[in-house]
Structures are given as C-alpha cells and as structure tokens.
Amino acid sequence: AKAWLLAKHFDGFPTESNFELKLEQLPEPKDGEVLLEAVFLSVDPYMRPFSRVRMNEGEVMIGTQVAKVIQSKNAEFAVGSHVVGRCGWRTHTVCDTTGLTPVMADWPEDVSLSLALGAIGMPGLTALYGLEEVLGLQAGETLLVNAAAGAVGSVVGQIAKIKGCRVVGSAGSDAKVAFLKELGFDRTINYKTVGSLDQALREAAPEGYDCYFENVGGQFSSVAIHQMNNYGRIAVCGCISLYNDTTPQTGPYPHLTMIFKQLKMEGFMQSRWEHKHPESLKRLMAWMKEGKLQCREHITEGFDNMPAAFMGLLQGENTGKAIIKV
Ligand code: NDP
DSSP states (O other), X not given: OEEEEEOSOOOSSOOGGGEEEXXXXXXXOOTTEEEEEEEEXXXXXXXXXXXXXXXXXXXXXXXXXXXXXXXXXXXXXXXXXXXXXXXXXXXXXXXXXXXXEEOOTTXXXXXXXXXXXXXXXXXXXXXXXXXXXXXXXXXXXXXXXXXXXXXXXXXXXXXXXXXXXXXXXXXXXXXXXXXXXXTTOSEEEETTTOSOHHHHHHHHOTTOEEXXXXXXXXXXXXXXXXXXXXXXXXXXXXXXXXXXXXXXXXXXXXXXXHHHTTOEXXXXXXXXXXXXXXXXXXXXXXXXXXXXXXXXXXEEEOGGGHHHHHHHHHTTOOXXXXXEEO
C-alpha cells in the first residue's frame, strides 16, 4: 500500500518537497472493519487551506476517494461494493466504517463512479446548495460565477440555466471559455486576457448581477461586487486566488458599495446541508440522465502523480473535476 504524506507545511505555492510517498504494511481488518482499495481519488482546492488548520506534518494528506471493498468484516459493506470515503491520499485503507458512504444505490452501470467525487458528489452538492440555500436564485435573474469551468463552477452555471437564469461565467483560458459556451452559458469572460475586468463584466450583463457565486475572491471580487444590483446576493464558496498567498492581499474594500446597494454576502460549506445529500444527489443524477448536466473531468492516471495533479489544479490545468485514476 502507498500513501502520500504532508512532509512539510505549504509555504506559498506547493512544490514536490511538500509531499512524501510512503509505503505501508496494512494490518488485517478486525471485526467491523473493511479493507478498501482506491479506484478514483479527488484533489480539491480546500486541501491547500485546510492542511494548515487540520493537519500536522508527517500525516497522510486529507482527501476523499471512491474505493472498492476488497475484504470485509462488516456485514453492511459487501466485498466488491463501492464506497465514498475520507481516507486521505492512500491506495489502500483498513478502517471501521464511520465516514464511509456506500455509492448511491442504482448507480447506472454506464456512468463512471468517478462522478461521485464531482458533479454527483461534493462539488455538485456545493453548487446546488450555494444556488438554492444561500442565494435563493430565482428564474429570470442574472448570475455571475467565476472559476466557472471547474468542478463547482461548471455545475453552478448549468443548474442556473435549468432554473431559467441568465448566466455569465469567468475562466482562465480560451479553451475553458469555449467549454462554457458548450454548456449553455450566456456570456463568458477569459479573465486573464480581458483587459478591463470591470468593463467586461459590465458588457456581459448591462442589466447588472442579482447573484454572484464566488469561487475566486481577492481582486476579482473587489471588481465584481460593484456590478451587483441593489439587494444583490453573494454566496462565498471559495477564494482560490488567495490560497497560496504568503502575505495577505489588501483592498480595495467594497464596503461602501455593499452599503449603498444593500448587498447580502454569506459564506457557506456544503456540509451544512448533509441531511439533504441523498435527495440532492438523486436530483443531480436525474439532471445528468436527462442530458441537462454535462460532467467534464480532467483525469490524471497514476497514484504517484497526485501531487502533480494537485499543483496542476491550483494552476488551472483542469477543465471540469480533477480526478486521479489509480
Ligand atoms: P476547480 O475545479 O474550479 O479548480 C480550481 C480552478 O480555480 C482552476 O482550474 C483555475 O481555473 C481556478 N484558479 C486557480 N487559481 C486561480 C486564481 N489565482 N485566480 C482565479 N482563478 C484561479 O475547483 P473546485 O470547483 O473544486 O473549487 C472551486 C472553488 O470552490 C474553490 O475556491 C474551492 O475552495 C471552493 N469550494 C468550496 C466548497 C464549500 O463547501 N464552500 C466545496 C468545494 C469547493 P481558471 O483557469 O479559470 O483560473
């Protein structure tokens, strides 16, 4: 068995030296336990900020995977079945079954199980709750989303279209912007080549934005907030542009605009609505089967390439969900 450790806390952008590959000898599962083999693993932006607050050096990197049960001393987890588990960056895990969720019953045979880490998993749920629970998005409204070609953003835009909204998406390459058009986004912005972001946002939605699904933060946010309509709502899902900063960015702060336009801003984590997950996953799956939700993935082959895949994610290499196939 192999595991990737956090060798050294990140300081600025991650490098190979932050990680260490460890070979492990696993114990036999005890009563109630299972032995899992990773099939697909997820790399996610949260691993960068969470590692600082939730992890010590020398520990296995945190993370979720789809795994196959290959040995079982727990009657509820049959050998050959698949689970989603927070096992960390490991090829094999012996554990009791707390925190393991069987992959949704009736998972169609022709749908890759990797989607349980993406559009029909945590990122898809994040998109859904951000739109429904936080923003309360209504038909006819205009929505802005950034990191729009990523795992969360691409689902945000598609659900907003299902709900009858006008959607503007921002992403960091022409290929990503072309992908957003394929997904049915009304207007797209390549924030890296656009020149004046302020002007581009204004032109993309002369009517202004009612809702803003925030994945990026920092400079993008301080520009975008001024384009909101009165009583606009902002769901703060992430701020990836800040995760690798060694010194905090400062202003300009949009507080006056927030007051004059009476905006509402709310940070959230998808785990707040855990009780709704089973029902919500069914809704996402139904949209996918109806062809209303396209699920793009960026697949890296090989467990040994996990650090490279993680660093690639933070540099925008992925279109859709970044996945590692063992
Ligand atoms: P993505 O698949 O969107 O991948 C990250 C993307 O972010 C990259 O592809 C890149 O796209 C973009 N990016 C990277 N660096 C920067 C930068 N400096 N400025 C602007 N964009 C950048 O990841 P996810 O969909 O998994 O996550 C998106 C956001 O949602 C993250 O902020 C994440 O932390 C947050 N999140 C929050 C959750 C919650 O419960 N609150 C749950 C899941 C995710 P590009 O080429 O467009 O720059």
